[in-house]
Amino acid sequence: MTNRAAVIGAGPSGFYTAGMLLKEGFAVDLYDVLPTPFGLVRAGVAPDHPKIKAVTRVFDKTARDENFRFFGGVELGQHVTREQLLDRYHAVVYAMGTSDDNRLGIPGEDLAGSHPATEFVSWYNGHPHHADRDYDLSVKNAVVIGNGNVAIDVARMLVLHPDEVRATDTADHAMEALAASQIEEVTLLGRRGPAQAAFTNPELRELGELTRADVIVPAGEALPDELSAAWLESDAADITSRRNVEILQSYAEREASGHSHRVVLRFLRSPIALLGDGRVEAVRVSVNRIEDNGRGGFSAVPTGVEEEIPAGLVIRSIGYRGVPVAGIPFDERRGLIRNEAGRVTDEQGEPQRGEYVVGWIKRGPSGVIGTNKKDAADTVAQLLADRDAGALGAPAIDEPVAGDWLGADVERVVDWGGWQNIDAHEVGLGEPHGRPRVKLVDVDHMHDAAGGSKD
Numbered sequence: 396m397t398n399r400a401a402v403i404g405a406g407p408s409g410f411y412t413a414g415m416l417l418k419e420g421f422a423v424d425l426y427d428v429l430p431t432p433f434g435l436v437r438a439g440v441a442p443d444h445p446k447i448k449a450v451t452r453v454f455d456k457t458a459r460d461e462n463f464r465f466f467g468g469v470e471l472g473q474h475v476t477r478e479q480l481l482d483r484y485h486a487v488v489y490a491m492g493t494s495d496d497n498r499l500g501i502p503g504e505d506l507a508g509s510h511p512a513t514e515f516v517s518w519y520n521g522h523p524h525h526a527d528r529d530y531d532l533s534v535k536n537a538v539v540i541g542n543g544n545v546a547i548d549v550a551r552m553l554v555l556h557p558d559e560v561r562a563t564d565t566a567d568h569a570m571e572a573l574a575a576s577q578i579e580e581v582t583l584l585g586r587r588g589p590a591q592a593a594f595t596n597p598e599l600r601e602l603g604e605l606t607r608a609d610v611i612v613p614a615g616e617a618l619p620d621e622l623s624a625a626w627l628e629s630d631a632a633d634i635t636s637r638r639n640v641e642i643l644q645s646y647a648e649r650e651a652s653g654h655s656h657r658v659v660l661r662f663l664r665s666p667i668a669l670l671g672d673g674r675v676e677a678v679r680v681s682v683n684r685i686e687d688n689g690r691g692g693f694s695a696v697p698t699g700v701e702e703e704i705p706a707g708l709v710i711r712s713i714g715y716r717g718v719p720v721a722g723i724p725f726d727e728r729r730g731l732i733r734n735e736a737g738r739v740t741d742e743q744g745e746p747q748r749g750e751y752v753v754g755w756i757k758r759g760p761s762g763v764i765g766t767n768k769k770d771a772a773d774t775v776a777q778l779l780a781d782r783d784a785g786a787l788g789a790p791a792i793d794e795p796v797a798g799d800w801l802g803a804d805v806e807r808v809v810d811w812g813g814w815q816n817i818d819a820h821e822v823g824l825g826e827p828h829g830r831p832r833v834k835l836v837d838v839d840h841m842h843d844a845a846g847g848s849k850d
């Protein structure tokens with residue numbers, strides 16, 4: 396009989412895994428908490444980066460396989476348990492990503508006006524769980540904490556011209572709020588130096604091409620410290636860091652062109668408190684220097700000097716972390732499902748029969764979409780080795796899983812046809828406005844658009 400796999404999470408890592416398992420003769424059921432697929436491709440990738448979203452064509456092809464089914468609107472731990480899945484599938488692959496945010500752990504972190512990037516990004520991308528959030532954009536200064544590509548995305552979204560936003564699939568509520576925004580200056584705050592920034596080169600270059608914002612790097616902060624400069628000259632340095640430093644230095648040498656908006660990159664500054672009376676008004680930072688951490692890397696060490704940077708809005712973009720789901724072994728420290736090269740393991744390191752993990756909830760929130768292809772291949776290789784060794788065993792209920800097996804436990808499941816109806820509806824709404832789509836942001840509206848596939 397055909398082996399059956401359940402993949403939990405229809406983002407890139409889940410879809411790559413599904414595609415690989417289908418090729419290996421598995422029947423694959425792909426579950427997602429939302430009625431819509433594609434995870435961060437839909438709810439994370441910046442709306443002004445439509446080319447990156449073209450990867451969904453690959454996933455559409457996977458979904459056309461006759462042994463593929465989509466169960467949208469099904470939440471693991473809420474509508475279905477781990478045990479129910481293990482009772483029915485030879486293999487269960489967790490691909491839920493990392494939806495929570497890392498915490499700074501500093502005073503004032505939760506003042507009004509301070510928000511995690513996870514939520515802000517989900518808001519402007521129309522994720523239904525974050526659609527009704529409210530951001531006060533009536534302030535002049537925003538600070539984005541962190542030096543990764545998410546921080547760049549957020550900074551860019553805050554200074555794009557409203558006409559540029561209107562040409563995208565930014566959620567309507569965010570489009571309106573951003574058009575009315577009073578923010579003029581966005582400061583990106585790195586705790587280490589320019590040589591340690593986690594930006595990738597094209598994203599950093601894009602900041603220098605904004606239509607209504609100057610990019611500003613204080614001259615003294617674009618230059619790497621002595622230790623980093625020596626590292627950049629050495630074979631240990633990577634090309635991305637070298638280029639980042641060159642780009643930042645070119646920004647430092649630029650004359651401001653008098654645009655109405657500014658993106659300011661600051662380095663060697665760690666937030667130590669958010670200040671304000673009832674709501675955030677400034678970020679207190681410690682000025683740092685770079686030290687060799689003795690493990691081949693560099694740490695930020697406070698010099699004792701402190702500064703204040705005005706901020707009516709703070710977006711904390713310091714990395715994502717996973718959310719534990721009842722019963723699945725979880726490493727609290729790392730915010731990931733416990734695993735050994737993709738095999739889920741218990742606290743003693745023992746592999747759990749039939750359970751695997753892929754993507755950010757396996758390795759942490761790093762890499763671009765394509766990184767998940769190799770990551771999925773690595774886990775699928777372990778799974779296939781277990782299959783070939785007879786280690787998958789037979790599920791307790793060893794028969795094909797009926798499409799309606801969840802019964803009344805889940806009010807409405809959206810299948811792939813239902814998603815295609817939603818997709819066509821959104822694209823149709825966008826067409827008259829020259830937009831790729833107008834996203835539905837309410838689950839009930841999604842179900843209405845899904846139409847005939849309510850049960």
Ligand code: NAP
Nearest residue numbers: 541542543544545546586587593712713714760761762763
């Ligand atoms: P990231 O690249 O890991 O960057 C996190 C940033 O937060 C780092 O600069 C880190 O600094 C900083 N940070 C961590 N803890 C901090 C603290 N306590 N105080 C101050 N700063 C702190 O994460 P990300 O930006 O969330 O991106 C996640 C992944 O998605 C990355 O691989 C990214 O490239 C990818 N992504 C790609 C694109 C794209 O290709 N266009 C767009 C978005 C995201 P340290 O280095 O000092 O720890």
